[in-house]
Amino acid sequence: xDKCIINPELDCIGSAKVAVxxxxxxxLEEWRDKSSKFHNDFYDWQRTQIARDARLDEQLKTMIAxxxxxxxxxxxxxxxxAKRWDAITDKIIWAVLAAVIAFLLGRIGL
Numbered sequence: 208x209d210k211c212i213i214n215p216e217l218d219c220i221g222s223a224k225v226a227v228x229x230x231x232x233x234x235l236e237e238w239r240d241k242s243s244k245f246h247n248d249f250y251d252w253q254r255t256q257i258a259r260d261a262r263l264d265e266q267l268k269t270m271i272a273x274x275x276x277x278x279x280x281x282x283x284x285x286x287x288x289a290k291r292w293d294a295i296t297d298k299i300i301w302a303v304l305a306a307v308i309a310f311l312l313g314r315i316g317l
Contacts, residue, residue, distance in 0.1 A: 211217040 209219055209222055211219045
């Protein structure tokens with residue numbers, strides 16, 4: 208290969224350049240393959256992240272709905288003692304009134 212194709216008695220002046228170019232072409236093809244693999248891996252990762260984000264969004268929606276239910280239940284439970292206290296005070300007032308009326312009726316003699 209070091210000899211010229213046209214005149215085999217002469218040295219080939221382009222063989223060194225061809226070797227350099229062949230090496231550059233090999234490196235470029237290797238870089239292209241690595242770049243292609245990187246892009247494919249990156250896009251696969253990106254699709255995975257998008258799917259994960261969609262799942263997280265659904266979980267957040269479910270959690271928000273569950274938290275709303277728990278808050279509504281908690282508020283209703285907090286209202287119950289107030290209603291119970293109101294009922295107890297009403298009964299105490301009626302009991303005191305009944306005692307006062309009974310006392311007055313007892314004084315009158317009925």
